[in-house]
Amino acid sequence: MADPRRPGKVARDKPPATETNPALEDPTPDYMNLLGMVFSMCGLMLKLKWCAWIAVYCSFISFANSRSSEDTKQMMSSFMLSISAVVMSYLQNPQPMSPPW
């Protein structure tokens, strides 16, 4: 069998996922990022502890689902915001969180 390889005919990889595909592919990290920020603002403004905790979870989920091309700065900022929401809620009101039931 002849060698099918043709070194002269090598084409470079042009990543097709540029303008439309990132949005089509998986919106989870973006949604979770947004949700995390919304919950942490709620937790900070309304002093709701459970909001702040959900914000921490959202930022973790967003991080786990993120693409490698995404900014780590954005991830870290949303993470820090949610941690600060938790800490502020507890500083203002050190009582333990009461379950909703």
Added chain:
Amino acid sequence: MKNLYIFIAVLFIPWSFSLAKYDEFEDGDDIMEYDDNDFAEFEDVNEDAVTESPQRIITTEDDEEEATVELEGQDENQEDFDDADTQEGDTESEPYDDEEFEGYEEKPDASHSKNKDPITIVNVPAHLQNSWESYYMEILMVTGLLAYIMNYIIGKNKNNRLAHAWFNTHRELLESNFALVGDDGTNKEATSTGKLNQENEHIYNLWCSGRVCCEGMLIQLKFLKRQDLLNVLARMMRPASDQVQIKVTMNDEDMDTYVFAVGTRKALVRLQKEMQDLSEFCSDKPKSGAKYGLPDSLAILSEMGEVTEGMMDAKMIHFLTHYADKIESVQFSDQFSGPKLMQEEGQLTKLPETKKTLLFTFNVPGLGNTSPKDMESLLPLMSMVIYSIDKAKKFRLNREGKQKADKNRARVEENFLKLTHVQRQEAAQSRREEKKRAEKERIMNEEDPEKQRRLEEAALRREQKKLEKKQMKMKQIKVKAM
């Protein structure tokens, strides 16, 4: 590094909490006797009253029991006060008349009965206790976070191991077929990196190029999101499997014009709805492949029967039958342009770009519980891909088939043009108006009056000529109609 930072940050939270709590318990007081500063004023009032004042205060706060217990508590408290008073009063009672104490005769009886009444200890509500046990919700949350992090690390490592196992199994076959294996697009020269390109914690890419017939081949290992705990839990309800997606871009001269797909019925129905080319060229529902000896699970979508006949040769049937459980879909198309784009009416002015492509989607066996060894079973499928590339080059439609294919493509284009006719007309109209306006402006801006007059005359003449042409055309049409 990212993981380490997050891990350390998360550890800080419970540690800071524990520090804050231990400060308050340094002197090791009994929990029952420890009061908030708000209630400290009651501490020194009466030794006997200490155990009961929290009870009284708490029962007053407890709305349900306020009416009944409060009196009891108050009575008991008053009794204590009175006891102390009477004790003190024994020495000082001499200057007082006995008459003054008439109303209090029942009190000593009450104090006796007090000893027989059981002391009801009311449970202090959790939000007023200050032990770390009352923080059980927080502890639950932190445990959940730790579990998530553990799952992230484990899932990421598993995906990584699976990807490398796949690559090690397939490396030889790929390197013998392609000159360039692995390219992340960053190097200036086209050199083989020989490594997978990690896009995500669950998606790995590999670009191979440098072969006869095809421009290049992009392999995407789309694993399950094992690093996301939510996904893991969702998969317990709905099992799914890892997928290997292969997209071979063919050279223009190496593939004839046809659209053909084979795969599981469910996958084909979905593709027919989603993919631009399949929806336009393969209008029939997926047909069963039993005629060619394929198992029932597989169905065929084809532009015309001749293509199916040509594609289903012995070796292809052998591949499809033996590995039917791993095949999700196989699509050969010369009009491939990806999924249907949901665009607004005004934007669709030209057909999307098409490329001659072969697409393969394979399911990794194991339905999620895959081990690195399972990757070896995918090797024959890669051989099928290579065989398909060569076959697509060799397969040519006969004259009839070619005519049909060309007709189909012309039809699709015409439909598209009709749809966008209105938009194109509007666009042409606006362009013409724009030209006129620009010319008028030029005339106005012309300073020399002579030149202005001449330009105006020229524009008028052009308009007249156009009108004449139109009239001629109308006359011709009328004559022809007659």
